[in-house]
Amino acid sequence: MHQGGSASEPFGHSLHVAVRMAYALQASERYRRFKHRIHDLLENNANPYKKVLDAMMIMLIFISVVILIREVKNHVADGWLFFNNYVISMIFLTEYLLRLWVHSSATARIIEQYERDLFVQRPFRLLSALGAVMREKFSYMRKPVAIVDLMAIVPFFHEMRLLRIFIIFRVFKLFRYTKSLRQLLSILSSKRFELLTLLIFASIVVFVSGVMIYVMEANNPDSPINTLYKALYWSVVTISTVGYGDFVPATNEGRAVAMVVIITGIAVLSFSTSIVVSAFTEQMDEVVRTKTIQDARALSQFYLVCGYSEIGALVARRLRTRGRKVVVIDRDERAVRSAKEQGLIALVGDPGSLESYKALKIDFARQVLCVLCLDESDIANVSTALTLRAMHQEVRILSVLEHEANRKRLKLAGINEVLYVQEMIGLVAAEFGGKPVAFEAIHALSSEQSEVVTDEITLDEHVARRLGTVEALHVKPFRLILLGVYDLAERHFAFHPPKEFALQSGHILIVMGMAHLIREFKADLHLR
Amino acid sequence: MESTVLIFGYSEYAVQIAKQVRSLHHVRIFVHTDGEAQRALEDGFEVERFDFSDRWHDDAQHYDAFQNVLYCALEGREENLFLTLSLRDAFVRSTIVALAGNHEDVHKLKMAGADKVFPIVQMTADLIVDLIEKPIVTDVLHKILYEKSDLQIAQITITKGSWLCGKRTHDLLWEGDLEVIIIAIVDLELHSTFVFTAKGLNHHIDEGDILVVIGYHGQIEAFRASIGGA
Structure with a gap:
């Protein structure tokens, strides 16, 4: 079977020009990359340029509407009218055509049809292929957002004054560029069956009551409701419980109809309110989840805590105190709620499932500083680590170890650092038994309240060359x-180095001092 | 005389404590279940059974001494509290160290008479944060504190007549050429509080002060000998 790229004659007869073009386009890397970029720009919310494009479109919409309003009673400069009628319309038309283009692949349909015909040894049916292409394009054009897009272009034909009102359709385009409006629409559309039923019911009531009030009132000279249009208008105003009072029934029969319409109106209003409220209640979790995902994706760098255990909660709190961003994934809803109460970005999901990370749509290489597997079960932490490794080989993973026997398993799962808490406590306790004062000193140093801290300062090539030796550190x-200088390349710590110790790029100074003075020292190293 | 360490319970924490201290101290494990007793015996420890109704006074007669340390490492938090309280009543001179699951227990265990409480969750969280935020510092301090390397941390008490008496910390840290680094001083005049030398205070060193120093083993011993420290 032909696999694209070549426009030769592999089947013993010349290829149709449409098939040749389709294969050529499909084989063209440049064409595919260009189409992908356009699709990404128009549809991918993670694309930073999409935000710029959306903001620009929103601005154009507002300019359009302001011109429309001003034009009603004032003169608008010709330049602005030209901009509104031609430039904005052309931009919207281009956008519409691009969306139509990227929605489906005509080349793929043509090739598909050609290869299917070839398989059953029949002539290539171009019309059938074009029909499939058109059906796909038409399925896009039928979408409400696409219809709004098309309507927004109509003011281009500004000579037809009536069509100017179509500028208002440009406002509806805001739904495309504003996430919250899109969300509102999707919530309401989840109840479209109920809303449609209510609309049909209300329409029938309006129609029946309109006709009835017309029959009752039209021949009464004292009644203002003397046409069917006025009767329907009165019916809509009454059923909506607005009741302007500009038209009121004059006959007892008419008033009886009014009472029925008023009571029906209350029912319609109550039903519609309850439908909207229940739609919001049902969708609220999804709305919150979407918001959480957006928040996580917006972070430049963060620590990913998998398992919001007691340790996880404390680690997250400590990191936040240091100004770090933390994202939490836990399968327990209560844990996630607790994390949110602490002001963290938290998501309900299984840390050992690929789906959880796919839902988060985070860029591990760019965003995740380190993954912390802090579940209280080694099995869960191994599962999390394997899942993460299946997605990303480089991301740094740290895990707590519950049982010594599982240490090797955690290492095999690709965890970079395994922390066996029990061993750590054993070491600390032993140290306390031998040198209690020294222990207290070091412990006090690492406590949150300590003003004195131990910090590391990495020297870049520029600073190291300028300083030369330890003496120049001042x-x-x-x-x-x-305390000393750590050589990252050699993995060697030079304790208390002499004044003539040569500093190099990549050396890490381990200094002890007041936190603010260390900050000043760091700044001074680069400013000297 | 070799000091004695009594470890109560044989949880995974207790196992690790026992393994770490057995090379330096005489270790006895007190357990209250058969399973724990069997595991401790298999690991080669001296094992004694205890009951929460024990009065401990006989054991205290044998083991209550200033240099002895008791570790309360039972798995149940309430049992650990009860045990700490009971031991404090009998062991007046020994140091009691207790393990606490959370911050709330720290306070209760101190009220029960523990001299030192290790809040496991807090310590673990601190360590994790240090590991990911300052990996090099954590690694260096870990080696100094816990690994059997030549670089060590030590505490030296200033004795009467030492040449350090009357000296000021600034002279020692930035003017002198000591081979060890003094990171903190425990000042008896200031109610045994820590004075971190890096805090910048020009502290006056007196007899009885305890210096916390970091250095290579040989350098520390030479320094200890030169100042006549204990």
Whole structure:
């Protein structure tokens, strides 16, 4: 079977020109990349340029509407009219055509038809292929948003004054560019059957009561309701419980009809309110979930906590205190609620399932500083790590280990750092038993309340070359203690180095001092 | 005389504590279930059974001494509280260390008489944050504190007549050429509070102060000898 790319004659007869073009386009890397970029720009919310495009479109819509309003009673400069009638319309037309183009692939349909015909050894049916293409394009054109897009272009024909009112359709285009409006629409559309039923019911009531009030009132000279149009207008105003009072029935029969319409109106209003409220209630979880995903995607960098255990909660709190961003995934709804109460971005989901991360749509390479597997079960943490490794090989993973026997399994799952809490506590307890004062000193140093901290400062090539040796660091004015220099390449720690110790790029200074003085020292290193 | 460490319970925490201290101290494990007793015996420890109704006074006569440490590491939080309270009543001189699951228990265990409480969750969270935020510092301090490397942390008490008496910390840290680094001083005049040398206070060193120093083993011993420290 022919696999595209070549427009030769593999089947013993010349290829139809449409098939040749389809194969050529399908084989063209440049064409596919261009179409993908356009599709991404128009449809992918994660594309940063889409935000710019949306903002620009919203601005054009407002300009259009302002011109329309101003034009009613004032003169608008010709330049603005030209901009409104031609430039904006052309931009909207281009956008419409591009959306129509990227919605489906005509080349794929033509090739599909050609290869199907070839398989059953019959002549290529171009019309059938074009029919399939048209059906697909038409399915897009029938969508409400596409209809609104088309209507928004109509004011291009500005000579037809009536068509100017179509500018208002440009306002409806806001639904396309504003997420919250789209969400509102999707919530209401989830109840379209109920709303449609209510609309049909209300329409029947309006029609029947309109006809009845017309029959009762039209021949009464004292009654203002003397045409069917006025009768229907009165019926709509009454059923909606607005009741302007500009037309009121004059006969007892008419008033009886009015009472029925008023009571029906209350019912219609109650039903419609309850339908909208229940739609919002049912969709609220999904709305919140969507918002959470958007918040996570908007973060530039964060720590991903998988398993909001007691330790997870505390780690998240500590990280937030340091100004770090944290995203939590936990399968337990209560844990997620608790995380949200702490002001964290949290999502209900199984950390050991690919679906959870696909839903989050995060870029591991760019956004995730480290994944923390803090579930209280080694099995769950292994599952999480394997899932993450299946998605991304490089992301740093740290996990707690509950049982020593599982250490190797966690390592095999691709976890970079395994923390066996029990062993750590054993080491600390032993240290306390031997040197309690030294232990307390180090423990106090690492406590949150301590003003004195130990920090690491990485030297870049520029700073290292300029400083030369440890003597040039001048730590004394900042009251810092240089514990040593860590060589990242050699993985060697030079404790308390002498003054003549040569500093190099990649060296990490381990300093102890007041937090604010360390910050000043860091700044000074680069400003000197 | 070798100090004795009594460990109560044989949870995974207790196992690790026992393994860490057995090379330096005489270790006895007190357990209250057969399973724990069997595991501790298999690991080669001396094991004794206890009951929560025990009065402990006989054991206290044998083991209550200032240099001895008791670790309360039972799995049940209420049992651990009860045990700490009971032990404090009998062991007046020993240091009691207790493990706490959360912050609430820390306070209760201290009220029950523990000298030192390790809040497991808090310590773990701190360590995780340090590991991911300052991996190099954490690694270096871990090696100094817990690994059997030549680089160590030590505490040295200033004795009467030491050449350090009357000196100021600034002179030692930034003017002198000590081979060790003094990171903190416990000042008896200031009610045994820590004075971090890096805080910048020019502290006056007196007899009885305890210096917390980091250095290589040989350097620390030479420094200890030179100042006549204990």
